[in-house]
Amino acid sequence: MRKSWWKITCIVLLVFTFTAGLLITIPDLPILGETIRNLFFHVAMWMAMMTMFTISVVHSVRYLRTFDLKYDINARAYASTGILLGVLGYSTGAIWMSFTWGDPNNPAFASFSALAREPKLIGAAIALLIYFAYMVLRDSIQDMDKKARVSAVYNIFAFAMLFPTIWIIPRILPSLHPGREGNPALNFKDVSSSMRIVEWPAFIGWTLLGVWITTLKIRFSLLKEKKLFS
Amino acid sequence: MAVSEPEAAVWNGLFWVIQLFICINAVAKSFMQENRGRMLYFYSIASPGDFVLAKILFNSLLMLGMSMLSLLLFSLFLGNPMKNAGSFIGLVLLGGWSLSLVFTFLAAIAAKAQQNAAIMAVLGFPIIVPQLLLLMRVSNAAFAPLLTIPVGAVLMLVALDLLVIMLAVILFPFLWKD
Numbered sequence: 001m002r003k004s005w006w007k008i009t010c011i012v013l014l015v016f017t018f019t020a021g022l023l024i025t026i027p028d029l030p031i032l033g034e035t036i037r038n039l040f041f042h043v044a045m046w047m048a049m050m051t052m053f054t055i056s057v058v059h060s061v062r063y064l065r066t067f068d069l070k071y072d073i074n075a076r077a078y079a080s081t082g083i084l085l086g087v088l089g090y091s092t093g094a095i096w097m098s099f100t101w102g103d104p105n106n107p108a109f110a111s112f113s114a115l116a117r118e119p120k121l122i123g124a125a126i127a128l129l130i131y132f133a134y135m136v137l138r139d140s141i142q143d144m145d146k147k148a149r150v151s152a153v154y155n156i157f158a159f160a161m162l163f164p165t166i167w168i169i170p171r172i173l174p175s176l177h178p179g180r181e182g183n184p185a186l187n188f189k190d191v192s193s194s195m196r197i198v199e200w201p202a203f204i205g206w207t208l209l210g211v212w213i214t215t216l217k218i219r220f221s222l223l224k225e226k227k228l229f230s
Numbered sequence: 231m232a233v234s235e236p237e238a239a240v241w242n243g244l245f246w247v248i249q250l251f252i253c254i255n256a257v258a259k260s261f262m263q264e265n266r267g268r269m270l271y272f273y274s275i276a277s278p279g280d281f282v283l284a285k286i287l288f289n290s291l292l293m294l295g296m297s298m299l300s301l302l303l304f305s306l307f308l309g310n311p312m313k314n315a316g317s318f319i320g321l322v323l324l325g326g327w328s329l330s331l332v333f334t335f336l337a338a339i340a341a342k343a344q345q346n347a348a349i350m351a352v353l354g355f356p357i358i359v360p361q362l363l364l365l366m367r368v369s370n371a372a373f374a375p376l377l378t379i380p381v382g383a384v385l386m387l388v389a390l391d392l393l394v395i396m397l398a399v400i401l402f403p404f405l406w407k408d
Binding site for chain 1: 332335339342344349352353355356357359361363364380383386390393394397401404405
């Protein structure tokens with residue numbers, strides 16, 4: 001019970017996100033309308049994804065410092081949860097996009113070809129591809145120590161390359177997506193105070209949920225390893 | 231040829247894609263050619279940092295030469311739509327260098343995972359696409375007389391290259407030990 005306080009926090013925050021997020025009064029903006037509530041889900045997914053990838057790379061660094069296979073298992077688990085959250089961020093974004101950017105006068109196919117060129121979408125897709133490549137690299141090496149070492153090196157390298165992919169280059173290119181001039185969802189002048197009350201708990205709640213899922217995954221793979229060695 | 235005199239944007243896109251394939255094929259070999267014995271010999275005479283720097287230097291020179299060669303062939307066979315040839319040549323050299331740096335390090339990783347060529351493409355593609363995208367955008371300016379090359383983007387590419395070199399020197403020792 002002592003160690004489960006953060007799981008309780010996670011549940012409380014997510015329940016709050018779902019109820020308050022759908023009920024609070026929101027600023028009435030043209031085009032956005034009620035879809036602005038997606039901020040609590042779509043942006044939170046990317047926040048949680050970025051946190052997972054950061055934790056993953058920290059574990060990779062720790063593996064290279066200690067050569068303890070435990071850290072390698074952690075790094076892999078956090079990366080795979082990050083991929084899951086990234087896919088969810090993509091799908092919530094697609095729903096949001098279809099209401100705000102999609103042109104109702106055009107057939108879906110015509111709008112799609114215009115929207116798929118969004119630099120932010122391409123950047124996010126590449127970020128996910130980098131981590132898919134990480135998984136492919138892991139599975140292509142048989143020897144366990146070598147696998148851990150090579151994939152830790154790739155993880156660190158890929159993380160360094162992730163920053164230009166999703167944080168810098170999309171801001172240089174013209175885009176429909178908000179976020180060229182800074183961090184719109186984090187800026188205190190941008191978000192109305194009533195939304196901010198839900199926004200931050202949502203970010204923390206989703207991130208904690210990601211960590212929770214990952215700890216379960218880690219326990220599962222540790223048990224599998226144990227079986228392998230006994 | 232399928233397209234005898236393509237317009238500038240097509241020419242530019244085609245050129246960078248060809249550069250990518252040249253780089254994958256030229257640089258990928260650098261770690262795969264070495265057999266075990268020779269690696270062991272290198273291991274006994276050089277430190278990992280020196281070794282990877284030497285590899286980077288060689289591949290950079292190779293790729294710079296290849297870039298100039300492909301630029302020459304492109305302008306011979308597909309016409310020359312460049313309005314600002316000097317800055318485009320500069321960008322080609324910078325781009326070739328960036329590509330060679332990233333792929334040298336990826337070749338070192340891929341050499342550890344045995345099925346080399348395929349894994350190299352899988353690892354390299356997502357990592358290089360942002361840089362390639364930026365290079366294409368920046369070099370578009372060389373085809374229009376009124377546009378200037380954005381200095382910020384070029385400096386960012388240079389900074390990225392330095393970052394890759396640093397990471398290679400720091401991380402290569404972990405790949406080297408067997």
